[in-house]
Amino acid sequence: MTTKDEYIENFAAELKGWSAQIDELNAKTEKSVGITKLKYHQELNALRALQTNADTKMKTMKAASGEAWEAARETADKVWDDLRSGLAVAVTKFK
Numbered sequence: 406m407t408t409k410d411e412y413i414e415n416f417a418a419e420l421k422g423w424s425a426q427i428d429e430l431n432a433k434t435e436k437s438v439g440i441t442k443l444k445y446h447q448e449l450n451a452l453r454a455l456q457t458n459a460d461t462k463m464k465t466m467k468a469a470s471g472e473a474w475e476a477a478r479e480t481a482d483k484v485w486d487d488l489r490s491g492l493a494v495a496v497t498k499f500k
Contacts, residue, residue, distance in 0.1 A: 433499050448495045455488040
């Protein structure tokens with residue numbers, strides 16, 4: 406079982422990597438035109454919302470302790486999974 410600090414460190418590292426991937430998708434979007442560009446922007450907006458949610462959750466986890474930490478970790482796992490799967494779908498669409 407990982408400690409709180411290890412969990413947050415892993416979460417932060419994953420979030421940093423995902424942010425880089427979102428930036429790459431943004432660059433691809435800027436090279437697109439017309440309806441494709443619009444669709445890509447919609448995907449990116451959804452990803453950025455998930456990214457913001459994950460960042461907020463990480464801050465909540467850092468401040469939490471005891472039972473609050475356990476509850477924050479459980480919801481963070483869901484947020485993490487949502488961002489991971491959303492990014493995987495977007496990467497597939499942007500190919």
